[in-house]
Amino acid sequence: MQAFFQFTVEGLTIGGFYALVALGYTMVYGIIRLINFAHGDVFMVGAFIGWTVLVTLAGTHLPIVLALFVALATSLFFSGALGVVIDRVAYQPLLAAPRLSILITALGVSLALENGVLLIYGPGFLTYPHLLGTAGFTIGGVQISYAQTTMFVISLALMFALYLFVHRTFIGTAMRALAVDQDAARLMGIDVERIIQITFFVGSFLAAAAGMMEGLYYTQINFYMGFLLGLRAFTAAVLGGIGNIPGAMAGGLLIGLLESYGAGYISSRWTDVFVFLVLIGVLVVKPTGLFGERVVERM
Amino acid sequence: MKPQAPKRQPYGTLELGLLNVQDLHVAYGKVEVLHGVSLEVAEGEIVALLGSNGAGKTTTLRTLSGLVRLRQGRIVLGGEDITRLPAHKVVASGLGHVPEGRRIFGPLSVEENLRLGGYLLRHDLAEVEKRVHASYALFPRLAERRHQLAGTLSGGEQQMLAIARALMLEPRLLVLDEPSMGLAPKLVFAIFAIIQQIRAKGTSVLLVEQNARQALRIADRAYVLESGRIALSGPASALAADPRVRAAYLGG
Ligand SMILES: Nc1ncnc2c1ncn2[C@@H]1O[C@H](COP(=O)(O)OP(=O)(O)O)[C@@H](O)[C@H]1O
Ligand SMILES: [Mg+2]
Numbered sequence: 001m002q003a004f005f006q007f008t009v010e011g012l013t014i015g016g017f018y019a020l021v022a023l024g025y026t027m028v029y030g031i032i033r034l035i036n037f038a039h040g041d042v043f044m045v046g047a048f049i050g051w052t053v054l055v056t057l058a059g060t061h062l063p064i065v066l067a068l069f070v071a072l073a074t075s076l077f078f079s080g081a082l083g084v085v086i087d088r089v090a091y092q093p094l095l096a097a098p099r100l101s102i103l104i105t106a107l108g109v110s111l112a113l114e115n116g117v118l119l120i121y122g123p124g125f126l127t128y129p130h131l132l133g134t135a136g137f138t139i140g141g142v143q144i145s146y147a148q149t150t151m152f153v154i155s156l157a158l159m160f161a162l163y164l165f166v167h168r169t170f171i172g173t174a175m176r177a178l179a180v181d182q183d184a185a186r187l188m189g190i191d192v193e194r195i196i197q198i199t200f201f202v203g204s205f206l207a208a209a210a211g212m213m214e215g216l217y218y219t220q221i222n223f224y225m226g227f228l229l230g231l232r233a234f235t236a237a238v239l240g241g242i243g244n245i246p247g248a249m250a251g252g253l254l255i256g257l258l259e260s261y262g263a264g265y266i267s268s269r270w271t272d273v274f275v276f277l278v279l280i281g282v283l284v285v286k287p288t289g290l291f292g293e294r295v296v297e298r299m
Numbered sequence: 300m301k302p303q304a305p306k307r308q309p310y311g312t313l314e315l316g317l318l319n320v321q322d323l324h325v326a327y328g329k330v331e332v333l334h335g336v337s338l339e340v341a342e343g344e345i346v347a348l349l350g351s352n353g354a355g356k357t358t359t360l361r362t363l364s365g366l367v368r369l370r371q372g373r374i375v376l377g378g379e380d381i382t383r384l385p386a387h388k389v390v391a392s393g394l395g396h397v398p399e400g401r402r403i404f405g406p407l408s409v410e411e412n413l414r415l416g417g418y419l420l421r422h423d424l425a426e427v428e429k430r431v432h433a434s435y436a437l438f439p440r441l442a443e444r445r446h447q448l449a450g451t452l453s454g455g456e457q458q459m460l461a462i463a464r465a466l467m468l469e470p471r472l473l474v475l476d477e478p479s480m481g482l483a484p485k486l487v488f489a490i491f492a493i494i495q496q497i498r499a500k501g502t503s504v505l506l507v508e509q510n511a512r513q514a515l516r517i518a519d520r521a522y523v524l525e526s527g528r529i530a531l532s533g534p535a536s537a538l539a540a541d542p543r544v545r546a547a548y549l550g551g
Contacts, residue, residue, distance in 0.1 A: 170414070170421040177404045177415055183366050184402040186386035189419040189468070 005142040007264040008257065013148045013217070015256020016155025020210035021233035022240070022248035023162060024083075024203030030179045030243040031199055032095065037106040038086060039207060040230015041113035042079055044223065046208025047215040048117055050075035054129050064131055076208045083204025084197050092193060110226075117223040125222045128215040151213045158209055159249050162202065166245060175199055179243070232259070232272075235279050241292020250291065316341040317503050318363075318472055323372035325355075325362050331370070332358055334527045340472060345494065345504040347514040347535065349548055350524035356507040357399050359524070360474050363505075364396045365389040377471055391419055395470030395502075399477050401461040405450025409441055412449045412460055416467030427467075434463040437496075455486035462493065466502070473497060474505040479513065491517050511548035515539040523548070 021043050028036045053071035062070070090109050094102040136145035166172035174195050178185035182192055214229070215221045236255040240247025255275055262274035282290060318340040325333040333355050340346045350356050361367040363374055365386035374382045381392050390396075404412050413434055417427040435442035438459045444452060449460055458478055465473060475494065479487040491513050498504050508514035515521060515535045523531040523544065531538060538544050 170418060173407065173411055173415060174418060176407060176411075180404045180406060181402055183386075184398060184404065185415075186366060187364060187390060187396045187398060187402075188415045188464070189387045189390035190415070191385075191387045 002141045003264065004261075005140070007260045009142060009144050009148060010264075011257035011260030012253060013152055013256070014214075014259065015253035016152050017210040017214050017217075017229070017252075018233045018236045018255045019249045019252025020155055020158060020206045021229065022236040022252040023159070023245065024207045025234050025237040026240070026242055026245060026248040027175070027199050027203050029237070030245075031175060031196060032091070033099070034091065034102055034106065035234070036203075037103075037230075038090075038109035038113060039203065040226035040233065041110050041117075042083055042086075042204045042226070043207040043211040043214075043229060043233075044221075044226030045082060045113060045117065046075045046079040046204075046211030047221045047225065048121060048126075048211075048223075049078050049208070050212035050215055051126055051128055051221060054131075058129060068131065072209070072212055075212050076205045079208030079211070080201040080205040083200035087197055087200040092196070114223050114226070121223060123223065125220045128219045128221060130219060132216055147217070151217065154209070154213065158206055162206065163245070165202070171195065171198060228272075232275060235275060239279055239282055239289055241289030244289065244292040247289055247291035251289070254290075317344075317377055318505065319373075319375040320359075320363065321373045321375075323359065323362060323374070324370040325358055325367055325372075326370055332527050333362070333369075335372075336524070336527070336529055338522050338529065338532070340503050340505050343498065343501070343503055344520065345498050345506060345518045347511075347518035347521040348505060348507045348524060349509075349511045349514060349521055349538075349544075351547070352509070354524040355527040356524055357476055360396065360398075360476050360505070360507060363389070363474060364394060390468065390470075393468075393471035395465035395468060395473045397458075397461045397465045397473065397475040397478060399480070399507075401454075401457045403449045403452075403457050403460050403464070405448065407449055408446055409449050409452070409460060410445045412464050413441070413467060416464035419468060430467050430469075434466065437466075437493075438463050455482050455489070458482065458486075458490060459493070462490075462497075466497065470502060472503045472505060474507070476507045477509060478506075479508065479510045487513060511544070512539075515549075 021039065024039045024042070025036060028034055028039070050071045053074045054067060057067040057070065086109055090105050091102055094105055132147035134145055136143055136148070166175060174185065174190045177188065178190060178192050178195055186192055232255055233252065236251035237248045239254060240249070240251030258275050258278055259271050262271045266274065316339040320336065320338045323333050323336040324331060336355070336359055338346070338348070348356055348359065358367060362369050365381070365384050365388070369382070372382070373380065376392055376394055379392055381389050384392065404415065410431065413431045414427055417430055420427050435445070440456055441460055441463060444456065449457065452460060462475070462478065478490050478494070482490065487510065494504055494506065495517055506514055506518060515538060518535040520533065521535045521538045522529050523538070531541065531544065539549070
């Protein structure tokens with residue numbers, strides 16, 4: 001039982017990362033019906049920007065907390081901007097084109113990002129500064145580090161902030177409206193292209209937060225890290241019901257737990273088999289995912 | 300941001316109505332469906348645009364709103380050339396559009412739908428709230444259902460919501476695309492009464508209808524669109540008496 005709780009703590013921590021990335025998949029799908037294959041790579045770029053800032057600041061005498069904050073802010077902002085640029089350059093011109101064109105373009109953007117980072121940073125693993133101590137506390141024999149707690153709280157806070165943004169602001173309401181009916185949204189005076197850009201910014205921003213936290217948590221990053229994580233996060237989005245924001249949050253946490261239990265009770269080599277079996281199982285029983293009966297409308 | 304008063308521009312030698320549409324040509328792909336539609340709406344008028352299914356009424360309205368690109372022609376609203384404005388800017392110029400089939404945001408609440416109607420006023424939340432409450436005064440049914448999802452409203456209520464939503468910015472011209480479609484006769488009557496109220500408050504109306512009898516009853520003038528061309532136009536009473544209109548649109 002103690003092991004179970006230990007796996008749960010671990011699963012929720014990484015599940016938070018998956019959830020943050022899954023949100024970007026689901027929001028973009030919700031508004032333009034695009035599976036943004038490049039999204040996992042934005043997560044990766046976020047990790048690299050954060051690494052770069054942290055390594056640069058390591059030479060100065062900035063307090064660690066401040067350095068982390070600067071790195072996080074820089075990474076989130078520039079990754080958000082990257083999302084906007086990707087949308088402007090690669091996707092907007094193709095919104096009226098057949099769906100296949102834009103899907104292939106998304107694959108192209110994904111490759112471009114991976115190879116761009118490969119070119120600049122090389123193929124090997126980079127080591128994140130070891131900033132997170134292993135200090136923590138123990139409840140009933142279950143060890144929980146402060147780092148895990150902090151990251152889980154940050155993930156939840158970001159998700160909650162997103163929820164408020166989408167449901168309590170004009171821009172968020174406009175997002176939900178244009179997910180339902182773009183032309184009707186235009187008739188409200190909503191600049192649809194701009195709202196789509198904002199959606200890309202927010203999605204990429206969240207992915208970068210996950211990227212940096214993953215870097216800090218596992219301390220190893222690589223240009224290819226976005227691929228597998230992106231796949232799992234996408235799976236989380238589908239599991240929750242793609243297009244559905246609470247679904248992506250729940251799906252992400254669930255995938256994190258499955259991965260952790262799978263690795264703990266079976267073997268980490270079987271993790272993905274386990275995760276995808278569950279996905280297939282859910283989709284067979286409920287093709288629209290756990291939360292998404294009418295996919296688009298549940299954003 | 301209030302819809303601003305447009306820059307007045309001298310425009311030919313024409314007497315300027317509120318809306319001035321000249322020689323509209325519109326195509327879907329290679330197929331032209333509007334072949335030179337011209338029409339006018341004067342300040343304070345209710346103008347009906349009639350025509351059978353597929354004549355091009357919806358296309359005309361969507362072109363006015365900037366949802367459909369035109370090949371040729373000119374659209375002037377209140378002295379401002381809005382011909383090539385994107386849809387979201389046309390709204391700011393004072394054109395409210397109640398689209399065919401209502402197109403309310405079903406998964407959003409009634410109140411959220413109304414607030415979105417005031418999207419361009421989003422930097423003045425107090426004003427938005429004020430106008431939402433003004434809508435409730437005009438449509439008490441919506442007040443009762445404000446927290447309900449719009450998709451759960453009845454057809455008539457949805458139509459009222461679509462109209463209230465389009466009125467949030469206090470447009471100079473309200474265009475309505477078949478607001479009576481699919482409604483029971485009693486509701487049709489209510490909707491037409493509301494349209495008259497809206498005009499009485501100073502908003503001009505361009506009304507697309509298949510229900511020609513009702514439309515001609517409340518309209519000042521009317522146009523008849525046939526296969527993408529204006530076939531007839533004139534005072535509503537004259538058109539209602541015209542044998543061609545009676546035969547084709549009023550059931551003899
Ligand atoms: N999106 C579209 N793509 C292609 N053709 C269209 C489209 N919308 C309407 N049409 C065609 O344009 C013509 C006019 O349609 P429409 O404006 O909807 O007429 P109405 O509103 O008078 O019934 C019809 O022949 C219709 O088939
Ligand atoms: Mg029509």
